[in-house]
Amino acid sequence: xxxxxxxxxxVDNALGLLPDLEAMAPLRALLVSISRPDERALxxxxxxxxTLGKRGVQPEELATxxxxxxxxxxxxxQVLYQAYVEALEAQQRGEGGEVVxxxxxxxxxxxxxxxxxxxxAWYDVALRVSEALPSRRPxxxxxxxxxxxxxxxxxxxxxARHFQRSLALAEAEFDQARAIAACEGLGQATLAGAEWQxxxxxxxxxxxxAEASGDRRFLGRLEWRLGxxxxxxxxxxxxxxxxxxxRDWLEAADAPDEMxxxxxxxxxxxxxxxxxxxxxxxxxxxxxxxxxxxxxxAVELSIRLRIAxxxxxxxxLLEAEEEMRRxxxxxxAGNRPAGLVQVYTLMxxxxxxxxxxxxxxxxxxxxxxxxxxxxxxxxxxxVCLEYGLFQERLGHREExxxxxxxxxxxxxxxxxxxxxxxxxxxxxxxxx
Amino acid sequence: xxxxxxAGDTAAGVLPNLRQWASDAALELEAAxxxxxxxxxxxxxxxxxxxxxxxxxxxxxxxxxxxxLRGAMGAPRLVGATANPSMGTVLRAEKLGVLDLLALxxxxxxxxxxxxxxxxxxxxxxxxxxxxEQHAVGPYALVGQSPxxxxxxxxxxxxxxxxxxxxxxxxSGTGKEVVARAIHQGGPHATGRFVxxxxxxxxxxxxxxxxxxxxxxAFTGAVTRKIGRFEQAGGGTLFLDEVADMSLALQAxxxxxxxxxxxxxVGGAETIxxxxxxxxxxxxxxxxxxxxxxxxxxxxxxLAVVTIRLPTxxxxxxxxxxxxAFFVRQFAERYGKHIHAISxxxxxxxxxxxxxxxxxxxxxxxxxxxxxxxxxxLRAEHLPDELxxxxxxxxxxxxxxxxxLAELEARHIARVLAHSxxxxxxxxxxxxxxxxxxxRKMKEYGL
Numbered sequence: 001x002x003x004x005x006x007x008x009x010x011v012d013n014a015l016g017l018l019p020d021l022e023a024m025a026p027l028r029a030l031l032v033s034i035s036r037p038d039e040r041a042l043x044x045x046x047x048x049x050x051t052l053g054k055r056g057v058q059p060e061e062l063a064t065x066x067x068x069x070x071x072x073x074x075x076x077x078q079v080l081y082q083a084y085v086e087a088l089e090a091q092q093r094g095e096g097g098e099v100v101x102x103x104x105x106x107x108x109x110x111x112x113x114x115x116x117x118x119x120x121a122w123y124d125v126a127l128r129v130s131e132a133l134p135s136r137r138p139x140x141x142x143x144x145x146x147x148x149x150x151x152x153x154x155x156x157x158x159x160a161r162h163f164q165r166s167l168a169l170a171e172a173e174f175d176q177a178r179a180i181a182a183c184e185g186l187g188q189a190t191l192a193g194a195e196w197q198x199x200x201x202x203x204x205x206x207x208x209x210a211e212a213s214g215d216r217r218f219l220g221r222l223e224w225r226l227g228x229x230x231x232x233x234x235x236x237x238x239x240x241x242x243x244x245x246x247r248d249w250l251e252a253a254d255a256p257d258e259m260x261x262x263x264x265x266x267x268x269x270x271x272x273x274x275x276x277x278x279x280x281x282x283x284x285x286x287x288x289x290x291x292x293x294x295x296x297x298a299v300e301l302s303i304r305l306r307i308a309x310x311x312x313x314x315x316x317l318l319e320a321e322e323e324m325r326r327x328x329x330x331x332x333a334g335n336r337p338a339g340l341v342q343v344y345t346l347m348x349x350x351x352x353x354x355x356x357x358x359x360x361x362x363x364x365x366x367x368x369x370x371x372x373x374x375x376x377x378x379x380x381x382x383v384c385l386e387y388g389l390f391q392e393r394l395g396h397r398e399e400x401x402x403x404x405x406x407x408x409x410x411x412x413x414x415x416x417x418x419x420x421x422x423x424x425x426x427x428x429x430x431x432x
Numbered sequence: 433x434x435x436x437x438x439a440g441d442t443a444a445g446v447l448p449n450l451r452q453w454a455s456d457a458a459l460e461l462e463a464a465x466x467x468x469x470x471x472x473x474x475x476x477x478x479x480x481x482x483x484x485x486x487x488x489x490x491x492x493x494x495x496x497x498x499x500x501l502r503g504a505m506g507a508p509r510l511v512g513a514t515a516n517p518s519m520g521t522v523l524r525a526e527k528l529g530v531l532d533l534l535a536l537x538x539x540x541x542x543x544x545x546x547x548x549x550x551x552x553x554x555x556x557x558x559x560x561x562x563x564x565e566q567h568a569v570g571p572y573a574l575v576g577q578s579p580x581x582x583x584x585x586x587x588x589x590x591x592x593x594x595x596x597x598x599x600x601x602x603x604s605g606t607g608k609e610v611v612a613r614a615i616h617q618g619g620p621h622a623t624g625r626f627v628x629x630x631x632x633x634x635x636x637x638x639x640x641x642x643x644x645x646x647x648x649x650a651f652t653g654a655v656t657r658k659i660g661r662f663e664q665a666g667g668g669t670l671f672l673d674e675v676a677d678m679s680l681a682l683q684a685x686x687x688x689x690x691x692x693x694x695x696x697x698v699g700g701a702e703t704i705x706x707x708x709x710x711x712x713x714x715x716x717x718x719x720x721x722x723x724x725x726x727x728x729x730x731x732x733x734x735l736a737v738v739t740i741r742l743p744t745x746x747x748x749x750x751x752x753x754x755x756x757a758f759f760v761r762q763f764a765e766r767y768g769k770h771i772h773a774i775s776x777x778x779x780x781x782x783x784x785x786x787x788x789x790x791x792x793x794x795x796x797x798x799x800x801x802x803x804x805x806x807x808x809x810l811r812a813e814h815l816p817d818e819l820x821x822x823x824x825x826x827x828x829x830x831x832x833x834x835x836x837l838a839e840l841e842a843r844h845i846a847r848v849l850a851h852s853x854x855x856x857x858x859x860x861x862x863x864x865x866x867x868x869x870x871x872r873k874m875k876e877y878g879l
Contacts, residue, residue, distance in 0.1 A: 006857075012635070043789025044604035044715055045673050046632035053635065058857070259468070281475040284503035288468040291496040318799055358633050365635075402655035 008056025011035045015053075029335040030069040031057055048321070049358055051344060051365040052332065076113060080106050100130045100138035104145055111149065114335075120149055140169035140178045147185045151192075154378045154414055160189035176213045180206045180222075187225055194417035196233050203229060217258070220249030224262045231269055232418075239269050257293035260286045264303050267310070276314050283307045297334035301327060305342055312350055320350055341366045341379050345386050352390040363387040381410035385423050392430060401430055433547065434478065435461045436508070438470045439485040446485060446513065446538055453540050457547065467500060474504035481550055483543075485536070486514040490521050498528045498817065507804065507813045511546045513538055519839065519877040523846040529817025556775035558809040561757040569617060570626075572610040575758045576751035580743035584611065591738045592618035597690070599735045600713040602742030605792030608713040609673060611740065616669040621709040624668025629661045632677035640682055641698045644689075650699025662695050662706045669709040675735065676716040676727055687731045710735070745790040752794065756782055759795050760810055763802035770808055777812040781819045842877035845870070849879065 107122030150159030183206030227242030351359020388403030645660030
């Protein structure tokens, strides 16, 4: 007979025992990914409020899976070290371009693992090396990688500077692909600052270059960006047309990951146009394309969140909650705390719709998770905005004001013009 | 019957055979090259069966297909085809509500067998919803006439007027809050508010301020003064749900509030008198928790002045049918549907389900079913995948579907693992075998 098993340790208690060290990050990820909800809690009255902190983890299960985590860490280090050795060998052969290519490979591996600051260290070295080379192409490529990374970190001004230099070098070297990518990056950075005309000019310039080169993937990507821009500007007809072209190009280019992203935006547009059924179909198709693409948890999460949000907006609360729970599981298994923050924010929003005061537990869990993220303010701001709206819905005006003001400050600090304006509008409504 | 076959380039060889067999069986069969293109067709046309050739990662593919079919017109059933069938995959398919999982290369008899099963599912007889007597409790209702529930009603009728502190015990989803609300309605605090606090839902560090309130600035995040639930319930009833989940420190504070009938807000110096009726509930064995030092004995005796034990759904016999009918009517009204009947097969599935979550789970299942129902009868196809996956176990299959002892063992292990939420220690305990033996068997059966 088996010895009686002890109850699992709650995740919040388990994480409380884990020192905040980089070396422990993979263990933290493993711990979270193997955590499970307590079977008894699932159907209990606290079940609907279950969050990561209340899941359980068995120390013995963690122990048996340590080897797996160590293997993953070793594999990651091995490919990083290999990239460095390849850079070194290229240096020995006097092939500067290959040195840069190997260093950029190392950075991309870190980026894929979600270690953005570590990726930057690789790209910085690549840039330094490339600046001393006779060809400007490696430098343009290094700058492009740094530009993309800056966008991912929400550092749009810095990203724009990298892309500007990358574009100038790429054009001087007649590197069409790099120049198109730089135009796209500049458009994204400008778009984030709500400078519509600037973004339009950059995307249009990239599109002209892509038309000249006949690159279907770039054509699709730039039509998609123009579609997003048109939607933001309220030109819904223009957005419909750009997204249609984007889908045609990307399907022809057999780019499933980008098809998934475009269909995600298409669904949002359909929603804006009040076409709820079409939005649902677009999201389901997006999910199907995501399945065909190399596994990217971030893409899957963004689509599932949109599906849940659509169901929430259309009053299908039960289905919304089920989709949110599926999304939560994807985020936990894929170690995506930022995604988890979005899931819990949406769950809190759902409880607000139901006038359920206990829904505040989701916002508290989301804020708790934000503290582990980098940059935390970027993740915290949308949580505070929704927390404020939740409190407002329940008639707690003072709490609502406090959270909306916090959101407004955080958005302002990041230069997030559109969202800051939204927080300010909500504050004005509250005061009226 | 319309069949959509989804086979990529690598599996394109299955199509000619399927076309031939479909033609022999007078079926309409069409093909889509991959999942995204299939999703487009599923969104715009009605299909009865989707035959999907699954890839190398069979389990993942099954999950993606389950997602794809959620948005499909007419709730088509999935038949998976895989070159790597394993017991684990079969069980996963069953859990996801897959109609059948076939091995590649496909055999005609297996394919036609899957279609026969789909057709047998179509043959359902409608049974009119029975009349249900209910006792309304705010937005809820007490439903049921089983002997176990009649005992509960009698006890409630006797104790409600007394205003005594009550402890309600019962498994998750048995209706503890509904009973608490009914006691409040029939008691001396009925004119006051009924305030419910779920002690397990609220993080430990926030529960104290939720119960007793706090003064502005008492801690980070205390942006304004907050009135706690004890004060909110003044003159009414405070319902402490899942009371066993509180820390011992908080239990001491609750004990003081119950004994002295006064509280202090967090960060406040003022003592505030509170006049509340108190009802507590738990799904745990509090006496066992006392024995383990996790619950205060003195608090237990303060709360358990009168104890009501609620029966599980399994102990309530045909109350299941009454509850199902009640929920069908409730949700049909909410979602603007006109449902007057439930099919015999749907009822069989409901009766056959273990209902770990009791009435709450039943309510959830019926709500989902009502949302997807399109005409006046709630049928098996409207029930969630987990229940439909159990169709295979209903036992009217031909003799060749009798399973081997190993398969039976594997299925039982899988169910116990699902019940214990994958916790090997717990599952081993239930199965009465050593955990090492269980681990070996899991590997052997690919679970």
